[in-house]
Amino acid sequence: MTQSPQSIWTDVERIRAQAPLIHNITNFVVMNNTANALLALGASPAMVHAPEEVEDFIDISSALVVNIGTLDATFVAGMRLAMRKARTLGKPIVFDPVGVGATAYRNQISEELLTVAAPDVIRGNASEIMALAGLNAQTKGVDSLYGSEAAIDAARRLSSVWGSVVVISGEKDYIIHGDKTAVVANGHPLMTKVTGMGCTATALTGAFAAVNADYFLAATHAMAVMGIAGELAVAKKSSPGSLQVNFLDTLYELTETSISNRLQLTEA
Amino acid sequence: MTQSPQSIWTDVERIRAQAPLIHNITNFVVMNNTANALLALGASPAMVHAPEEVEDFIDISSALVVNIGTLDATFVAGMRLAMRKARTLGKPIVFDPVGVGATAYRNQISEELLTVAAPDVIRGNASEIMALAGLNAQTKGVDSLYGSEAAIDAARRLSSVWGSVVVISGEKDYIIHGDKTAVVANGHPLMTKVTGMGCTATALTGAFAAVNADYFLAATHAMAVMGIAGELAVAKKSSPGSLQVNFLDTLYELTETSISNRLQLTEA
Amino acid sequence: MTQSPQSIWTDVERIRAQAPLIHNITNFVVMNNTANALLALGASPAMVHAPEEVEDFIDISSALVVNIGTLDATFVAGMRLAMRKARTLGKPIVFDPVGVGATAYRNQISEELLTVAAPDVIRGNASEIMALAGLNAQTKGVDSLYGSEAAIDAARRLSSVWGSVVVISGEKDYIIHGDKTAVVANGHPLMTKVTGMGCTATALTGAFAAVNADYFLAATHAMAVMGIAGELAVAKKSSPGSLQVNFLDTLYELTETSISNRLQLTEA
Numbered sequence: 001m002t003q004s005p006q007s008i009w010t011d012v013e014r015i016r017a018q019a020p021l022i023h024n025i026t027n028f029v030v031m032n033n034t035a036n037a038l039l040a041l042g043a044s045p046a047m048v049h050a051p052e053e054v055e056d057f058i059d060i061s062s063a064l065v066v067n068i069g070t071l072d073a074t075f076v077a078g079m080r081l082a083m084r085k086a087r088t089l090g091k092p093i094v095f096d097p098v099g100v101g102a103t104a105y106r107n108q109i110s111e112e113l114l115t116v117a118a119p120d121v122i123r124g125n126a127s128e129i130m131a132l133a134g135l136n137a138q139t140k141g142v143d144s145l146y147g148s149e150a151a152i153d154a155a156r157r158l159s160s161v162w163g164s165v166v167v168i169s170g171e172k173d174y175i176i177h178g179d180k181t182a183v184v185a186n187g188h189p190l191m192t193k194v195t196g197m198g199c200t201a202t203a204l205t206g207a208f209a210a211v212n213a214d215y216f217l218a219a220t221h222a223m224a225v226m227g228i229a230g231e232l233a234v235a236k237k238s239s240p241g242s243l244q245v246n247f248l249d250t251l252y253e254l255t256e257t258s259i260s261n262r263l264q265l266t267e268a
Numbered sequence: 269m270t271q272s273p274q275s276i277w278t279d280v281e282r283i284r285a286q287a288p289l290i291h292n293i294t295n296f297v298v299m300n301n302t303a304n305a306l307l308a309l310g311a312s313p314a315m316v317h318a319p320e321e322v323e324d325f326i327d328i329s330s331a332l333v334v335n336i337g338t339l340d341a342t343f344v345a346g347m348r349l350a351m352r353k354a355r356t357l358g359k360p361i362v363f364d365p366v367g368v369g370a371t372a373y374r375n376q377i378s379e380e381l382l383t384v385a386a387p388d389v390i391r392g393n394a395s396e397i398m399a400l401a402g403l404n405a406q407t408k409g410v411d412s413l414y415g416s417e418a419a420i421d422a423a424r425r426l427s428s429v430w431g432s433v434v435v436i437s438g439e440k441d442y443i444i445h446g447d448k449t450a451v452v453a454n455g456h457p458l459m460t461k462v463t464g465m466g467c468t469a470t471a472l473t474g475a476f477a478a479v480n481a482d483y484f485l486a487a488t489h490a491m492a493v494m495g496i497a498g499e500l501a502v503a504k505k506s507s508p509g510s511l512q513v514n515f516l517d518t519l520y521e522l523t524e525t526s527i528s529n530r531l532q533l534t535e536a
Numbered sequence: 537m538t539q540s541p542q543s544i545w546t547d548v549e550r551i552r553a554q555a556p557l558i559h560n561i562t563n564f565v566v567m568n569n570t571a572n573a574l575l576a577l578g579a580s581p582a583m584v585h586a587p588e589e590v591e592d593f594i595d596i597s598s599a600l601v602v603n604i605g606t607l608d609a610t611f612v613a614g615m616r617l618a619m620r621k622a623r624t625l626g627k628p629i630v631f632d633p634v635g636v637g638a639t640a641y642r643n644q645i646s647e648e649l650l651t652v653a654a655p656d657v658i659r660g661n662a663s664e665i666m667a668l669a670g671l672n673a674q675t676k677g678v679d680s681l682y683g684s685e686a687a688i689d690a691a692r693r694l695s696s697v698w699g700s701v702v703v704i705s706g707e708k709d710y711i712i713h714g715d716k717t718a719v720v721a722n723g724h725p726l727m728t729k730v731t732g733m734g735c736t737a738t739a740l741t742g743a744f745a746a747v748n749a750d751y752f753l754a755a756t757h758a759m760a761v762m763g764i765a766g767e768l769a770v771a772k773k774s775s776p777g778s779l780q781v782n783f784l785d786t787l788y789e790l791t792e793t794s795i796s797n798r799l800q801l802t803e804a
Binding site: 027028029030032033069070071072073074099102103104105106140141143192193194195196237239240241242244245 | 555557559564567568571572575576580581582583584585586588589592593596597610780781782783784785788789
C-alpha cells in the first residue's frame with residue numbers, strides 16, 4: 001500500500017474533473033456548510049430527503065452520504081429507502097452516526113440503518129464509534145468524551161461485523177478496515193469550535209468514495225484533505241468565524257504542494 | 269422599454285425605503301443565505317412553511333417565493349396553500365423549480381404547483397426550464413448540463429402557457445416574457461461554487477417584484493443586481509468562502525455608480 | 537444587586553470551563569449561526585427536535601432553548617415534550633416567540649407552550665412581547681414595528697403572569713423580572729441586517745442560564761455580551777456579510793477588558 005501526497009492529489013484531480021454528484025441526507029445545521037465544502041472541493045452536492053424521490057435520485061448520484069444529526073421520522077424514512085437502493089446499485093454509502101449514544105432513538109435508528117445496508121464507510125468521533133459498537137459509551141450530546149485511541153477496538157469490531165471502513169475523528173484520525181490502520185495527524189483543535197466540521201469530513205468522504213473504489217484509501221484521503229485545509233485556514237486567522245470562511249477558500253485553492261508539505265499520515 | 273442603471277437603481281431605492289416583507293417557502297440549504305441576501309438588499313425576509321399558517325402570513329407579505337430544493341410533503345402542502353392565497357390576493361409569486369427533471373416527484377409537484385397558481389416569475393437553470401416545459405432534459409442533480417441558450421424555446425413555451433416571466437440563469441441570463449427578451453451578461457463562474465446562488469437570485473426577484481409590478485422589469489433588475497454584486501465580490505477575493513461573505517457586503521454597499529459601471533444588459 | 541463587567545466575565549469563564557450542553561429546538565434559518573455562536577462563546581450546542589428523543593436529550597442537557605421561527609407540527613410536538621421534561625427536571629428553559637402576532641397559529645402555539653411550562657426567560661422584540669402578552673400588536677413578519685420602550689408594560693405583565701424573566705430586544709434591551717429592570721444599551725443597528733441575531737441572543741441566554749441560576753442576571757449578561765460582540769464586529773467592518781463572520785470571531789476573542797470598556801448597563 002502506498003498512500004502518499006500523490007495518491008491524494010490524484011483523487012482531488014478526479015473529483016475536480018468529474019464533479020461527482022453526491023446525494024446527501026443530512027442534518028439541518030450543516031447542510032449549507034457541507035454543500036459548500038463539496039463544491040469547494042470540486043464535487044456536485046445535492047440535499048434530497050423525501051421518501052417520494054430519494055430512490056430516483058440515487059439513480060443519478062455517484063455516492064450517498066447519510067448523517068443522522070437532526071433525524072426525525074420523515075428523514076429516517078428517506079434514509080432507509082436511499083440506503084437500500086444505493087446498496088442494490090453498488091453505489092458507495094458513507095454513514096455519520098451523529099450523537100449516537102445520546103438517546104435510545106439514535107441508537108435504535110443507527111442499528112436499523114446498519115442492517116438496511118452496511119455502509120462502506122462509517123465516520124464518527126470516539127464516543128459515537130464506541131456507542132455504535134454497542135459499548136456503553138458516555139456522550140456529551142454531539143461531542144466526544146474520549147480521545148480517538150479509546151475507540152480503536154470498537155472501530156475494529158464494527159469493521160469486522162459490517163465490513164465497513166471505520167473512521168474515528170479526533171486530534172488524530174484513525175481509519176480502520178479489517179486489520180489495516182491509517183492514522184492522520186493533521187487538523188487543528190480550533191476546528192472543534194466550528195459546527196459541522198465532522199459532518200463536512202463525512203461529506204468529503206462521499207466525494208472521495210465516488211472517485212476511488214478503494215474506500216480505505218478514499219476515507220484516508222478525505223481525512224487528510226480535511227485536516228490540511230483546516231490547518232491552512234487556521235494559519236490565516238485563528239478565530240472560528242474566519243475559520244469557516246477560510247476553510248472553504250483553502251479547500252478550493254488546495255494544491256499538491258500544500259498536501260506534500262503538511263501531510264502527516266502513518267500506516268500500521 | 270427603457271431598462272437602464274437608473275431604472276434598476278430606482279427599484280433598489282424602493283426596496284430600501286419600503287423594506288417589503290418577502291414570504292419564502294424555500295429549501296433548508298439556502299434559508300440562511302437568502303434571508304441574509306434579502307436583508308442586505310434592504311428587504312424584510314421571513315421563512316414560513318407550516319400549512320397551519322402560510323395563508324395568514326401571505327396576508328401581511330408583499331411577495332411569495334417558492335423554492336422546491338428540499339421539498340417534502342409538509343412543505344408542499346404549505347406551498348399549495350400559500351400560492352393559492354397569494355394568487356387570490358394578487359400578490360406576486362416567484363417560483364424556483366430546483367432540480368426539476370431529476371426525479372418524478374419533482375416533476376409531478378412542479379406541474380401541480382403551476383396549476384395551483386401560475387407564477388408571475390419562474391427562474392431556473394437551462395436544465396430546469398427545459399424539464400419544466402416538458403422536454404426530456406438531462407439534469408445533474410441541481411446543476412444544468414446545458415447553456416442558457418439551449419432553453420430559450422422552452423422558456424418561451426412556458427411563458428406562453430402560464431403567462432409567466434421566465435428566467436434562464438447561466439453564464440448569460442435570459443429573461444423572457446411573451447415575445448420580449450432581455451439578456452444579462454453579468455455574473456462570474458465562481459458563483460457556481462457557492463451553494464444557493466441561484467436560489468438567492470430567485471429570492472431577490474421576489475423583492476424586486478414587491479416594488480415593481482412590471483415583473484419582466486423586476487426579474488431583469490434582480491438578475492442584473494445579482495450578477496453585479498457577484499462580480500464585485502469576486503473582485504475582492506476569488507475564492508468561494510470569501511465570495512459568500514463579500515457578496516452580502518457588496519449587495520449592502522451597492523451604489524448607482526457600480527451598477528452603471530458594470531451593467532451588461534441587452535434587449536431583443 | 538451588583539451587575540458589573542466582573543460578574544459578566546465570571547459567567548463567561550464558567551461557560552468556557554464547563555462547556556454546558558445547550559439543547560436547542562430552533563428554526564431552520566439560524567441553526568448554523570446559533571450553534572456557531574454557542575461554540576464561539578464556549579458552550580456545547582446540540583439541535584434535537586424529534587419527539588422520539590427530546591426527553592432523553594433533556595436528561596443530559598444543561599439548558600433548553602425553544603424558538604418557534606419556522607415551527608411546524610413535528611417541531612411543536614418536540615417542543616411540548618422537551619419543555620415538560622425540562623420543567624420536571626428543573627433545567628432552565630429559554631423561549632423565543634419569533635413572529636408571534638403574525639399568525640393565529642403562532643399565537644395559539646405560543647400560548648400553549650407557555651402553559652406546558654412557564655419559561656425561565658422569554659426573549660423577543662417589542663412586537664413579539666406585546667403580542668405574547670395578549671395585546672393586539674402589529675408585526676411585520678419577524679420584525680418589530682415598535683421601539684423596545686413600547687413593550688415594557690407588556691413585559692411586566694408577562695413576567696407577572698408566568699414568573700419569567702422577560703427580555704425586550706431592540707436599540708436598547710430591557711430585561712424585566714417582577715419589579716426589577718436592567719437596560720443594556722450595547723449593540724449596533726447593523727445587527728438587524730444579519731438574520732438570526734435575535735435568535736442568537738436567545739441561544740446565548742441559554743448558555744448563561746446554564747451556569748447562573750439567577751436568570752435575571754443570566755439574561756442581562758447574555759444581552760450585554762451579545763451587544764458588545766456585535767459592536768466590536770461592526771468596528772472591524774461595517775457590512776453585514778463581514779459582521780456575521782466577525783461576530784463569531786469577537787465572541788471567541790472576548791476579554792474582560794473589552795467588556796469593561798464597552799458595557800452600557802443601567803438598573804432601575
